[in-house]
Structures are given as C-alpha cells and as structure tokens.
Amino acid sequence: MLKQRNRNVLMILIFESLVGPGTFEWIPYWLAHSRTGVWAPFLMYVLISALVAWVLVSVTFRMELGPIRPVTIFNGLIQTRWLVWTLNGLLFMFCLAQASSALRVSMNLIKYIALPYTPMAVLAGLAMVVTLQLFSGGLDAFLRYQAALFWPTITIGLMMLLLSLGVSDRENLLPLWPVHWHDVFGLFPQFGYLMTGWCLAAVYLPVFRLAGVERAPMRRRVLSGFLMAAALQALNLFVVLVDFGPYEGASLYWPVFEAVRMQPEGRWVVLFLLPVLVASTSAINLYTFAAYRIALYYRRKRTVLLGMSIALTVMGLSLLPVSMQTLFHQYVWVLNGIEIIVFATAVFLVFKQRIWEGG
Amino acid sequence: MQFSQRISSTKKLLRHIDTTFDVVVRPIPESGVEVVYITSIVDLTRVEERLLGPLLQRPLTRRQRLDRWAYETLQLGQVQVTRDVQQAVIKLMDGYAIVCSEKGYVMVNVQGLQRRTPEEPAAEMSIRGPRDGFTESLDTNVSLIRTRLRDARVVMRTFEFGERTKTKVLLIYLKDLANTAIVDEVVRRLESIRVDGLLDSGGLEQWIEDTPWSPYPQIQSTERPDKTVSALLEGRVALLVDGSSFALLAPSVMVSFFQTSDDYSQRWTSGTAIRLIRIFALLLSIFSPSLYIAFTMYNPELLPVNIMIQLAATREGIPLPIVFEAAFMEFMVELVREAGNRMPQQMGQSFTVVGGLVLGDIAVQAGIVSPMMVVVVGLTALGAFAIPNYEAAFVTRMVRFPMLMATSVFGVVGLLWFTLLLFAHLCCLKSFGVPYLTPFAQVAYADWLDSLLKAPTRLSILRPATYWSPGGWRRRRWYRIRSQR
Numbered sequence: 001m002l003k004q005r006n007r008n009v010l011m012i013l014i015f016e017s018l019v020g021p022g023t024f025e026w027i028p029y030w031l032a033h034s035r036t037g038v039w040a041p042f043l044m045y046v047l048i049s050a051l052v053a054w055v056l057v058s059v060t061f062r063m064e065l066g067p068i069r070p071v072t073i074f075n076g077l078i079q080t081r082w083l084v085w086t087l088n089g090l091l092f093m094f095c096l097a098q099a100s101s102a103l104r105v106s107m108n109l110i111k112y113i114a115l116p117y118t119p120m121a122v123l124a125g126l127a128m129v130v131t132l133q134l135f136s137g138g139l140d141a142f143l144r145y146q147a148a149l150f151w152p153t154i155t156i157g158l159m160m161l162l163l164s165l166g167v168s169d170r171e172n173l174l175p176l177w178p179v180h181w182h183d184v185f186g187l188f189p190q191f192g193y194l195m196t197g198w199c200l201a202a203v204y205l206p207v208f209r210l211a212g213v214e215r216a217p218m219r220r221r222v223l224s225g226f227l228m229a230a231a232l233q234a235l236n237l238f239v240v241l242v243d244f245g246p247y248e249g250a251s252l253y254w255p256v257f258e259a260v261r262m263q264p265e266g267r268w269v270v271l272f273l274l275p276v277l278v279a280s281t282s283a284i285n286l287y288t289f290a291a292y293r294i295a296l297y298y299r300r301k302r303t304v305l306l307g308m309s310i311a312l313t314v315m316g317l318s319l320l321p322v323s324m325q326t327l328f329h330q331y332v333w334v335l336n337g338i339e340i341i342v343f344a345t346a347v348f349l350v351f352k353q354r355i356w357e358g359g
Numbered sequence: 360m361q362f363s364q365r366i367s368s369t370k371k372l373l374r375h376i377d378t379t380f381d382v383v384v385r386p387i388p389e390s391g392v393e394v395v396y397i398t399s400i401v402d403l404t405r406v407e408e409r410l411l412g413p414l415l416q417r418p419l420t421r422r423q424r425l426d427r428w429a430y431e432t433l434q435l436g437q438v439q440v441t442r443d444v445q446q447a448v449i450k451l452m453d454g455y456a457i458v459c460s461e462k463g464y465v466m467v468n469v470q471g472l473q474r475r476t477p478e479e480p481a482a483e484m485s486i487r488g489p490r491d492g493f494t495e496s497l498d499t500n501v502s503l504i505r506t507r508l509r510d511a512r513v514v515m516r517t518f519e520f521g522e523r524t525k526t527k528v529l530l531i532y533l534k535d536l537a538n539t540a541i542v543d544e545v546v547r548r549l550e551s552i553r554v555d556g557l558l559d560s561g562g563l564e565q566w567i568e569d570t571p572w573s574p575y576p577q578i579q580s581t582e583r584p585d586k587t588v589s590a591l592l593e594g595r596v597a598l599l600v601d602g603s604s605f606a607l608l609a610p611s612v613m614v615s616f617f618q619t620s621d622d623y624s625q626r627w628t629s630g631t632a633i634r635l636i637r638i639f640a641l642l643l644s645i646f647s648p649s650l651y652i653a654f655t656m657y658n659p660e661l662l663p664v665n666i667m668i669q670l671a672a673t674r675e676g677i678p679l680p681i682v683f684e685a686a687f688m689e690f691m692v693e694l695v696r697e698a699g700n701r702m703p704q705q706m707g708q709s710f711t712v713v714g715g716l717v718l719g720d721i722a723v724q725a726g727i728v729s730p731m732m733v734v735v736v737g738l739t740a741l742g743a744f745a746i747p748n749y750e751a752a753f754v755t756r757m758v759r760f761p762m763l764m765a766t767s768v769f770g771v772v773g774l775l776w777f778t779l780l781l782f783a784h785l786c787c788l789k790s791f792g793v794p795y796l797t798p799f800a801q802v803a804y805a806d807w808l809d810s811l812l813k814a815p816t817r818l819s820i821l822r823p824a825t826y827w828s829p830g831g832w833r834r835r836r837w838y839r840i841r842s843q844r
Contacts, residue, residue, distance in 0.1 A: 002797060002801045002824050002831075004801055006802070006803075008801070009802055110772055114657070114771060130780050133787065136787060137783075140794070141783075144801075147801065147802050150802070267661055270661065271661075271771075273775060277772070277779065
C-alpha cells in the first residue's frame with residue numbers, strides 16, 4: 001500500500017515550510033547589512049538550522065505515544081497539562097500570524113506584478129478558497145496537494161531562476177570577504193525570520209512519527225529537505241547579487257522578480273508567479289492547517305465552522321496591517337518570540353532527558 | 360391461457376406474472392407436469408430438442424423423486440430443483456424454462472437471448488491491440504475475459520440489482536492481487552444499493568463512486584477486455600453489468616484515464632511520445648482559450664510584438680469582447696459535437712466536420728469572431744478529442760468555462776488560482792480509498808515509470824503499488840527475464 005505519510009512527502013513538507021511564500025522578501029535586508037559578505041551569515045544560518053533540525057527530530061523520537069495521538073511534540077513529552085496547553089496555544093497563534101503574514105506578502109506581490117487595482121480582500125478570499133477546499137479533504141488531501149505540486153513548481157522556478165543569470169556580472173560578488181564583521185553578526189536576530197518554518201516541524205513531525213517513519217530516514221529526509229531549501233535560498237541570493245550587486249539589490253522591493261524582469265525574456269515575469277503562487281498557497285496551507293489541527297485536537301470535532309473561522313481569522317489578520325512595514329513591525333516580534341520559546345523548549349526537552357534522565 | 364386448467368404449482372407461478380403474451384405453458388400429460396417458458400428470451404431449438412423431447416420420452420412417475428428424475432432425464436448443463444416459487448419466477452425471467460410439478464419446480468437453463476457478436480469498440484479504437492470489445496451479454500463478456508486470463512485465482516461474484524430489472528452484476532478480481540479492503544468496500548457499496556432498475560454500468564458507477572458531487576469520473580469504464588484483464592493484473596477489480604458493454608474498473612486514478620492499450624503494444628519510445636502528446640493535448644484543451652484571453656486582455660507583453668499586431672488586426676471590427684467571443688465559440692463547438700452525437704452515425708460525422716467548418720467560416724465572415732479565436736477553439740476541441748477516455752475528455756471540456764470566467768476577471772492570476780483550486784479538488788478525491796493523484800501525490804517514484812511516461816518493459820518489472828495491491832512493488836516478470844538472458 002502506498003502510504004501518504006512517507007519520508008519523501010516529509011522531505012517536501014520540510015522544504016516548503018522553510019521556503020515559505022517563495023517571495024524571498026528578506027534578501028534586500030540581508031544585502032543591506034552584509035553586502036557581498038552575505039554568504040557568511042547565510043552559512044551561520046545553515047549551521048544553526050541544521051542543529052535545530054537535529055534537535056527537533058530527536059525530540060520527536062523521545063515522545064511517548066499514548067492512547068491519545070499527540071498533535072504537537074509537546075503533547076508527547078510534557079506531562080503538565082496547563083504547560084502543554086500554553087505551548088500549543090502559542091503555536092496556534094504563531095501559525096495564524098505566520099499564515100496571515102505569508103498571505104499578505106503574496107498579496108502584495110500579486111498587486112505589484114499583475115493586479116494593481118484588485119482589492120486586497122478579494123485576493124485574500126481567493127487564496128483562502130483553496131485552503132478551505134483542502135480542509136474538507138483532511139490532512140492527507142493537504143499533504144497530497146503539497147507533494148503533487150512540488151516537482152512541477154520547482155522545475156519551472158529553477159528554470160526561470162537560471163534564465164535570470166543571462167544578464168549578470170560576476171564582479172558583483174566581490175569583495176568576497178566581509179568588510180565589517182559586526183554587520184555580518186548584526187544579522188543574527190534576522191535568522192528567526194528564515195527559521196519560522198521549523199516551528200511547523202513541531203506539528204508535522206509527530207504525524208510522520210505516528211505513520212511509522214523511522215528515526216534515521218526521518219533525520220535524513222529532514223536534513224535533505226532543509227538543504228534543498230537552503231540551496232534554493234542561496235540560489236536566489238546569488239541571482240540577486242550577480243544581477244544587481246549588493247547596493248542595488250538592497251534597494252529593491254522584490255529583487256528576484258526584478259532579476260527575471262531585466263532579462264531579454266523579461267516579459268515572462270508574470271509566469272514566475274506560478275511557482276510563487278504555489279509556494280505562497282503551500283505556505284498559507286501549511287500554517288493554516290497546523291492551526292486547524294491544534295484547534296481540532298482540543299475541540300475534538302471536525303466542523304465546517306471551525307475551518308471557516310480559522311480561514312476568516314487568517315484573512316482578517318492579513319488585511320489588518322496598512323503596509324508591509326507595519327506587517328513586519330507588528331507580527332515579526334510576535335513570531336520571533338514564540339519561535340524562541342518553541343526552540344528553547346525543544347532543546348530543554350532533549351537535554352532534560354539526555355542529561356537528567358539518561359535518555 | 361386457461362389458468363383454471365393448470366396444476367397448482369403452475370397457477371402459483373403464473374400468478375406472479377402480469378404480461379403473458381410471450382409466455383408459453385406446455386403441458387406434458389404423461390408426466391403430469393407443465394413446462395413454462397418465455398419465447399422471446401429462450402432458445403426454442405434447445406427447448407424442443409433438449410427439454411421437451413426427453414420429457415416426453417421419460418415421464419415422471421408418482422414414486423420418483425423430482426430431482427433425481429430431472430437430473431437423469433434432462434441432458435442440459437444447468438438444472439436446478441426448488442420449491443420456492445419466487446426463485447422459479449426470477450429464473451423464468453432470466454430465460455430459464457420451468458418444469459412445474461406438484462413436487463416442485465425444475466429450472467432448466469435454455470437461455471437464447473439475442474446478442475450481437477464482439478466488435479471493435481467504437482469509443483476505444485486500437486491500432487495494434489486486439490480488436491474485440493465487450494457486448495451486452497454477460498456470458499460473452501466473461502468468456503472474453505476467461506480466454507485471456509486462465510488463472511484459477513480469478514474470483515467472480517454475482518450480485519443482483521433492481522427490484523424490478525433484477526440486473527446481474529459480476530464482480531471480478533484476482534484473489535491474490537486485489538486488496539481485500541478494497542474488495543470488501545466494493546461489496547459493501549454494492550450491497551447498499553436499493554433501486555427499481557439498473558440498465559447500464561453508468562448508473563451503477565454513480566451509485567458506488569466516492570464523491571458524487573465531483574465532475575471527475577472516479578471509476579474507469581472500458582469496452583476493451585484486454586484493458587480489463589490488464590487492470591485485474593494490477594490488482595484492481597472489474598464490474599460487469601448484464602446489458603452493458605462497458606466494464607467498470609476500480610479503483611481508478613487520474614493517470615489511468617490517459618492510458619490506452621496501445622501504449623503497451625508499442626515500443627517505449629513511441630508509448631512515451633504518445634503519452635506526452637496526450638498530456639499536451641490535455642493542457643491545450645484546458646488552458647488555450649484562457650491563455651488567449653489572458654495574453655490579449657491582461658498581459659499582451661507576453662506575446663512577441665509582431666504576433667500582437669497581427670492579433671489586433673484580426674480583431675478589428677469585432678463587436679464582442681474577447682471573453683464573450685471565446686464563450687460563444689466554445690458553446691458552438693459543444694453544440695455541434697452534441698448534435699453530431701445524436702444524429703445517425705454516417706450523417707453525424709459529416710455534420711460535425713461540415714458544421715464546424717461552415718459555422719466557423721460564417722462567424723468569421725459575419726465579423727462576430729476573429730479568425731484567431733477559431734484557431735484557438737479548434738485546437739481546444741482537438742486537444743479534448745485526443746484524450747482517450749470519454750468522461751475525462753468531457754470534464755476537461757467543461758472545466759474550461761469556469762476557467763474562462765476566472766481568467767477574464769483576474770487575468771493570469773485568475774488562471775493560476777483556478778488551476779490551484781482544481782488541483783486542491785483533485786487532491787481531495789479518492790476512488791475506493793485510493794487517492795486520485797496517486798502515484799504523484801505520494802511521491803512514489805517507482806510507479807512514475809508507468810504514468811506520464813512509459814518506461815522500457817524491462818525497467819517496469821515491478822507490479823505497481825498504485826492500486827494498493829498486496830503484490831505491489833514485487834517483481835512479476837523476473838523469472839521470464841532471467842530465463843531470456
């Protein structure tokens with residue numbers, strides 16, 4: 001029997017979680033801080049993420065599987081009910097906020113590229129219809145959506161990115177060695193923005209553990225998924241850098257799209273919306289579905305109303321901020337705060353069992 | 360008929376039948392029995408030579424047991440004895456002759472239904488594959504399968520549907536290859552059906568499919584016995600309905616609607632090329648009108664300038680907006696196609712071709728539509744006709760209309776959004792528990808070799824796990840390949 005919750009699907013899920021909405025809106029900020037030495041903080045981000053991956057997989061396999069199936073890693077590891085409830089509640093809020101942030105970012109991009117006069121609410125409604133459709137199919141339908149679109153999307157995305165190297169200047173990469181290391185280290189707090197996807201692992205890794213994926217394959221696939229996502233992020237960073245250089249790249253809103261647009265075949269930029277829209281809907285689905293699962297765990301009854309209310313909340317939260325700047329100011333600190341709590345708890349749980357309990 | 364003169368068992372039997380114009384009651388006074396049969400559904404030669412002849416030669420005596428007398432006297436294969444009048448009535452309606460005696464009923468199979476001989480299926484032509492197709496006779500269809508599948512592990516279970524039609528349905532599967540959970544689910548759904556009549560496999564399909572609200576077919580229908588046997592070998596189940604020349608294959612996944620028997624008769628390069636052409640045809644059929652609208656209305660920059668100018672020139676003087684133009688032409692094509700289907704065969708084909716050409720030409724000359732739109736709509740229609748399964752082709756054509764609307768409002772974004780929505784719907788679909796987008800949805804690379812592509816036969820030695828066969832992903836032709844080396 002072909003299992004839907006297999007290790008290949010897990011790899012794709014991790015990849016999609018980490019790539020997020022696929023708009024790579026963080027690149028200008030990174031370039032503004034580190035210029036051509038951006039590889040150094042990126043390498044640090046990769047190393048820290050790999051460590052986080054190791055911790056999360058370890059935590060997942062320390063879970064005790066009782067008669068009630070755990071919805072997050074905390075259910076299987078922490079006995080104190082109020083603490084589990086608090087952590088899951090924070091994760092639920094995190095998922096809602098991150099889904100709305102991804103939705104807002106992708107709406108802004110669509111408005112910028114293709115539909116400048118369409119109201120935001122209409123775009124948000126369209127995006128959430130897809131999510132609502134998947135709610136009706138359950139978790140496996142959602143996993144199918146994520147997995148089946150992966151290869152076509154990644155193929156088109158990569159092709160267009162490689163085409164973007166047509167007009168480029170390798171000298172834009174120089175100097176390779178960072179001039180001011182404090183600027184490089186100054187990016188450390190920004191890692192959180194790229195690592196928000198790891199919080200989803202707290203919800204989805206138990207699903208695959210319950211489906212019978214073993215520890216070694218899970219570790220390999222989580223790492224592969226992460227490395228693929230990091231490679232894609234690096235490629236996007238590289239494209240922006242060689243096409244525009246660190247200064248111009250830092251001043252653009254959507255540098256990857258501008259990189260596609262400036263090529264001789266630049267009129268096809270609207271087609272680049274295909275991989276980005278898929279990535280965006282994937283990110284929105286991943287976070288919304290994670291929130292839905294947590295809510296469902298406590299409500300114990302699958303209802304249309306529950307799905308609708310989560311979708312409407314995400315829509316509302318995405319429409320609240322006036323601009324992208326407001327969005328980042330209002331949501332990012334909440335996201336980063338919850339992220340730190342989740343990771344810290346995961347690390348604590350690993351070492352608690354390893355050192356104090358000799359696990 | 361004079362009921363009053365009949366023996367009591369015959370009276371009881373005839374009391375259950377309202378129409379008696381083709382019912383014959385033949386008394387055999389020597390035996391004290393009466394033979395009842397329906398002339399329109401029995402083989403009269405068999406009745407006279409194999410049934411009435413022996414009955415007249417060896418009368419039933421009072422001391423003889425009915426069953427022993429029947430088995431010794433009648434030289435026919437299917438002879439059953441019962442005292443249940445209901446069972447006798449059902450058999451009578453099924454083309455059996457009933458020998459009525461005071462001791463009970465002897466039911467003798469003398470069926471002689473008028474059936475056509477197997478012909479090449481009109482809806483599924485093959486270039487290199489076999490040319491025989493299913494007919495409306497269940498027996499003929501079973502024999503077509505049996506001659507291809509000489510396996511003792513073939514299971515055939517009979518069901519009866521329709522309170523009034525008593526239509527026979529045969530569930531066929533291979534005991535060791537079909538997933539028992541799927542077989543049980545098929546049986547459960549079959550047993551839950553309560554209808555007055557079942558006339559066709561299409562009706563049965565709608566009763567047992569997973570999501571009746573979906574426009575997509577979730578059970579594959581085929582007129583080809585070779586395709587049915589191939590499906591059985593993959594661990595699927597087949598349903599044959601008496602009176603229908605289409606078998607139902609379940610579970611079905613989306614890819615199965617785009618595969619034909621010819622793919623397997625040809626070399627892998629040709630098979631792969633043809634499958635890719637079909638996929639291209641599908642994409643062309645779904646997307647071409649919407650893309651045309653998106654390119655001309657919202658994103659003209661996507662087209663080279665020369666083509667753009669040419670397009671603008673052809674649209675000069677056209678009063679209708681492009682969206683209405685496209686919708687109008689699509690509707691016309693569907694109208695011509697439907698009218699062609701309902702006409703007599705010879706006339707229908709010429710009407711479809713001539714109607715399409717003439718209408719298109721007149722519409723262009725009248726300035727209602729642009730020549731480019733005729734080309735786009737023609738390509739769309741051609742693309743849909745290249746899809747091998749009728750139901751899948753029909754859905755593809757219908758999906759174009761809402762997509763057209765979404766594109767006309769939101770441009771490329773609308774097109775992409777509707778595609779994703781459609782995809783989300785397909786992800787939610789299942790056929791007897793098997794996801795519709797298998798094997799892509801599970802990223803099961805082993806089964807990708809025989810999905811959109813047709814891998815060389817030697818590479819596809821694994822039986823697919825797509826249909827949850829217990830024998831899935833096990834080597835099947837390994838022995839033969841090794842012996843050839």
